[in-house]
Amino acid sequence: MPILVFVESAEGKIKKTSLEAIAYAHAMGGPVTAIALGTVEQSELEALGKYGAQKVLHASDEKLNQGLIQVYSTVLEKALEDENADILVLANSSLGTPVAARVAARLGASLASNVVELPDTTAGFSVKRSIYTGKAFAHVELSKPKKVIGIRKNAAEIKEVGSPVQITPYTASLNESDFATKITSSEQATGEILLPEANIVVSGGRGMKGPEHWSMLEELAKTLHAATGCSKPVSDMGWRPHHEHVGQTGVKVAPQLYIAIGISGAIQHLAGVNSSKYIVVINKDPDAPFFKAADYGIVGDAFEIIPKLTEAIKAAK
Amino acid sequence: MKILVCITHVPDTTSKINFTDNNTKFDTNGVQFIIGPYDDYALARAIELKESLSATVTVLNVGLQDTEPTLRKALAIGADDAIRVNAEPVDSFFIATQIAEHAKTVGYDLILMGRESIDYNSGVVHAIVGEMLGMPSISPVMKLDVKGNTAKLAREIEGGKEYLEVTLPFVAGCQEPIAEWKIPNMRGIMAARTKPLQVVDATAVDSGVKLRKFELPPPKGSVKMISADNVAELVNLLKNEAKIL
Ligand SMILES: Cc1cc2nc3c(=O)[nH]c(=O)nc-3n(C[C@H](O)[C@H](O)[C@H](O)COP(=O)(O)OP(=O)(O)OC[C@H]3O[C@@H](n4cnc5c(N)ncnc54)[C@H](O)[C@@H]3O)c2cc1C
Ligand SMILES: Nc1ncnc2c1ncn2[C@@H]1O[C@H](COP(=O)(O)O)[C@@H](O)[C@H]1O
Numbered sequence: 001m002p003i004l005v006f007v008e009s010a011e012g013k014i015k016k017t018s019l020e021a022i023a024y025a026h027a028m029g030g031p032v033t034a035i036a037l038g039t040v041e042q043s044e045l046e047a048l049g050k051y052g053a054q055k056v057l058h059a060s061d062e063k064l065n066q067g068l069i070q071v072y073s074t075v076l077e078k079a080l081e082d083e084n085a086d087i088l089v090l091a092n093s094s095l096g097t098p099v100a101a102r103v104a105a106r107l108g109a110s111l112a113s114n115v116v117e118l119p120d121t122t123a124g125f126s127v128k129r130s131i132y133t134g135k136a137f138a139h140v141e142l143s144k145p146k147k148v149i150g151i152r153k154n155a156a157e158i159k160e161v162g163s164p165v166q167i168t169p170y171t172a173s174l175n176e177s178d179f180a181t182k183i184t185s186s187e188q189a190t191g192e193i194l195l196p197e198a199n200i201v202v203s204g205g206r207g208m209k210g211p212e213h214w215s216m217l218e219e220l221a222k223t224l225h226a227a228t229g230c231s232k233p234v235s236d237m238g239w240r241p242h243h244e245h246v247g248q249t250g251v252k253v254a255p256q257l258y259i260a261i262g263i264s265g266a267i268q269h270l271a272g273v274n275s276s277k278y279i280v281v282i283n284k285d286p287d288a289p290f291f292k293a294a295d296y297g298i299v300g301d302a303f304e305i306i307p308k309l310t311e312a313i314k315a316a317k
Numbered sequence: 318m319k320i321l322v323c324i325t326h327v328p329d330t331t332s333k334i335n336f337t338d339n340n341t342k343f344d345t346n347g348v349q350f351i352i353g354p355y356d357d358y359a360l361a362r363a364i365e366l367k368e369s370l371s372a373t374v375t376v377l378n379v380g381l382q383d384t385e386p387t388l389r390k391a392l393a394i395g396a397d398d399a400i401r402v403n404a405e406p407v408d409s410f411f412i413a414t415q416i417a418e419h420a421k422t423v424g425y426d427l428i429l430m431g432r433e434s435i436d437y438n439s440g441v442v443h444a445i446v447g448e449m450l451g452m453p454s455i456s457p458v459m460k461l462d463v464k465g466n467t468a469k470l471a472r473e474i475e476g477g478k479e480y481l482e483v484t485l486p487f488v489a490g491c492q493e494p495i496a497e498w499k500i501p502n503m504r505g506i507m508a509a510r511t512k513p514l515q516v517v518d519a520t521a522v523d524s525g526v527k528l529r530k531f532e533l534p535p536p537k538g539s540v541k542m543i544s545a546d547n548v549a550e551l552v553n554l555l556k557n558e559a560k561i562l
Contacts, residue, residue, distance in 0.1 A: 010475075067474075069444070070453060092440075094474045098454060101409070101444035110525035111409065113439050126529055133435050135334040137532040140408075144525035181453045181483045184469075188477030196475050200561070224562075242459070242494070243476055248330050248435065249354055249493060257561050267331050274534070278559045280551065281540075291540050296554060300545030308548040316552045316562065 002033045002055070004085040006076055007048065008067075008096060011190065012041040016197050017091035017153055019051050024149075024156035025089045026052030027118055033057060033083050035170065037075060038064035042167065049165030051158060056165055057083075059172035063179075067095040070178035073102035078173040080107070080146075092150040093196065100150045110142035113150035116275075133248055133271040153196065153254040154275070195244060198227035200257045201276075203246055205231040205269075207262020207283065207302055211239035216303070217261065220310045229253065231263045247272035262302045265290025282306075318372035321425040322363045323416055323442070324391055325353035325406075325434045326384035336531040343436075343531070352387055354498075355431025355457075359489070361496035362461055363429050364395040370463060373397045375423070379406045379415045385514065392509035393501035399512070404519035408526040409437065411519075413445035418520045420450060425486060427468075432457035432490040443490040453483050456490025 003025040007018035014036070025032045034053040036045055039060060048056050059075060076099060080088055088103060090096040092113055104111035114130045116137065126141045130152060142149075195201065202221040204214065214228070221228045228244060235245035246253055248268035258276035262283060263269060270293050273279065281294040284301050291297045298305055328334070328348045335344040352360065363374045376391040377400040378384050388399040402415040420428060428450075433440035440456065447454025459478065460471035463485070470489065472479045501509070543551045556562045 069455075073448070094457065094472070097440045098444035098456060101439075101441035102448040102454070104441075105410070105413070105445045105448035108525070111441065111445075112526065113441055128532070131437055131531075132328070132334045133330075133438055135534075136336070137534070139529040139532065141527040141529055142525060143527060181455070181481060181487075184480045184482050186474065186477060186479040188474065192476060194476040243473055243478070257555065257559070271330070278555070278561060280555075291542075293537060294540045295538070295559070296551055297540045297542050298545050298548070298551065299542070305545060305548060309551065312549045312552045313562065315549075316556060 002031045002083055002085045003028060003087045003089055004076070004080055004083055005032055005034045005053070006088065006090040006096065006099070007034050007036045008091065008093060009036060009038070009040045009044070012039060012044065014040065014044045014048065015091065016158070017093065019158045020153065020156050021089050021091045021151055022048060022051045022053055023158045024118065024151050026161060027156055030054065033085065035059070035076070035079050037072060037172065038062070045167050046164040049162050050160050052161050053165060056167050057170035058167050059170045061172055061174070063174060064172060066183045068178065068181060068183065069095065069098045069102065070181065071174065072099045073106065074175045074178055075172040076103050077106050079170065086146050088148045090150055092152055097150055100148045104148040107146045108144065109146035109148045110144040111148045112140060112142060115149055115151045116155050118156065130275065134252060134274040135271065193225060193227040195227045195229055195246070195251050195253060198253070199255050200224045200226035200259070201229045201253050201255045202226045202259045202261070203229035203231070203263060204234060204261050205263030206233050208234070213303070214240070216306045220306055223310050223313050231269055260290055261306065263290060264288050265293060318370050318427070319423060319425045320363045320366060320372050320374045320427045320429060321420060321423070322356070322360045322374060322376045322391070322396065323428070323430045324356040324360065324376055324378050324387065325431065325436065326350050326378060326380050326387040327353045327434060327436045330354065330435065334533070336533070340530045340532065341528070350387060352390060353431045353434050355433060355490070355492050357498050358493055358495050359429035359431055359491035360391055360394055360396065361499045362491060364499060365496055366463060367395065375400060377402065377416060377419060379404060379412045379519070381405055388514055389509050390501060392512045392514070393505040394499045395505060397512065399514040401514065401516050402519050403516050408524050409439045409441045409445060410526065411522045411524050413442050413449060414522045415519055416442070416446050417449035419517065420446070427463070427485060428488040430488065430490050432492040440490070443488045447488040450488070452487045454488040454490070455481060455483065457492040458489045459492060459495055461489060461491070461495055
């Protein structure tokens with residue numbers, strides 16, 4: 001029986017986290033059917049075959065260009081039925097997570113979000129999910145035949161395992177009443193590497209002293225192809241936009257590398273970064289608590305170290 | 318206008334997390350419990366709306382008796398009455414069923430929750446409740462204004478914001494900066510003692526998610542310190558040891 005994977009796109013391109021969802025379903029044993037909604041570049045869709053999709057459904061209806069939660073839930077519920085699929089896999093996101101929940105509720109399926117590893121199917125079917133804001137994990141059994149799994153970044157490794165596939169056009173079932181909620185406008189950073197998707201994050205705290213100093217941090221981020229993040233006081237004071245705020249009450253990141261500059265390492269900040277593979281801390285205070293959570297640390301003044309680090313990285317390339 | 322706010326009773330954000338009984342039970346030893354921080358935002362916004370729209374605010378928790386001080390705190394902050402659905406909150410679908418069953422009996426105009434609980438972090442209960450009640454669910458909501466029968470909201474999305482318009486009733490999962498957390502004052506604390514707190518039985522649910530065990534992450538190895546004069550060494554380690562660059 002196929003596993004259905006909902007893939008999200010932004011500006012016509014498939015999100016990297018959705019490629020991880022394909023890799024996850026492929027590693028579960030597939031066969032994988034991917035479904036994309038709204039306008040997406042054809043070459044992007046065909047390429048899904050390389051990452052493990054055997055079949056790619058595309059509902060290109062322009063009405064699907066806005067990510068309306070109820071609309072998407074209706075389409076996916078029907079697609080699961082049409083494809084005779086019992087399992088839906090998707091990447092957790094501001095759209096994916098609520099859609100997963102509503103589809104699961106409709107189907108009476110077992111639901112798990114923030115899943116960090118492939119399922120354990122040695123006895124039954126259990127998944128490991130992140131809980132207590134990254135401070136612990138829970139192994140939970142998903143006992144219903146129908147399952148909806150939302151994965152967290154890095155739950156599976158993207159690999160080239162196949163070749164491009166032909167796209168199967170899909171007619172989405174639309175329900176007028178699902179459109180009652182209206183998205184009137186949106187504002188979104190374009191051309192930037194988004195925080196939840198980034199492999200490397202460069203993050204600044206109150207130690208950066210003011211928004212005018214962010215250009216050096218952005219320069220470092222650019223050199224590393226990294227996204228920029230910040231601590232809560234930094235977004236509270238309006239130095240940086242709210243969507244860059246990392247931690248307990250902000251974005252939880254799971255990059256390969258998190259570089260924290262002028263951030264003290266309060267437990268609420270650590271809660272958002274403790275799933276990072278490597279952590280580098282730059283702080284002028286040798287007793288800053290963040291060093292205890294770090295892999296590499298430098299004690300020193302951010303304003304001296306950032307430019308030097310940027311240069312050293314350029315030189316090493 | 319009737320507003321329901323669903324609150325969790327969760328370990329304070331500075332808590333160390335431990336488990337007992339062979340990693341099957343949360344260790345409450347030395348842990349201080351609070352209203353979930355996101356739920357606290359939802360409650361704060363509900364109290365503001367109560368004042369501007371002359372609404373009533375009911376708080377609800379699905380939990381055992383030990384969560385009552387947390388409900389009392391919500392009453393002290395300004396909610397009018399409290400409901401405790403007497404059951405261990407075992408999984409999201411179970412919790413959502415309890416909330417939806419209660420909501421059906423009252424018919425709320427607005428159901429506010431936190432964007433996510435800080436114990437399970439599922440971020441799904443509002444969406445499941447929305448589905449069960451046939452209402453829209455919107456989360457994470459950073460701004461919520463209600464005028465007559467419609468609401469204008471701002472929702473955070475990856476790298477930005479989305480502005481929405483929706484007709485009441487609906488469910489919202491809230492986060493900052495929707496309102497400022499409110500701290501109960503003495504008068505509120507006194508008043509909370511006599512406000513109604515009703516305990517209701519749970520509805521049976523055939524749950525599809527069962528806990529097997531908890532696990533703590535492996536302890537972090539010790540940090541390698543690098544001299545500020547030798548930034549190139551950091552680049553070298555990132556490249557050759559961590560294999561990142
Ligand atoms: C319920 C709750 C939820 C919270 N959620 C979050 C959250 O999601 N995210 C979050 O970040 N915080 C959160 N907080 C706040 C958190 O407790 C801390 O207050 C916050 O993280 C501190 O931010 P900071 O490290 O930038 O600032 P500070 O604690 O002021 O630290 C600044 C650091 O910069 C260093 N520094 C100063 N100058 C320099 C220099 N020239 N070069 C190098 N280093 C320098 C200092 O040594 C210091 O360590 C939350 C708090 C609560 C109560
Ligand atoms: N046991 C509970 N009692 C009442 N409300 C809850 C409970 N668990 C979760 N909620 C609500 O649902 C929101 C989302 O929770 P979750 O889906 O667990 O992340 C929380 O912020 C609360 O508002």
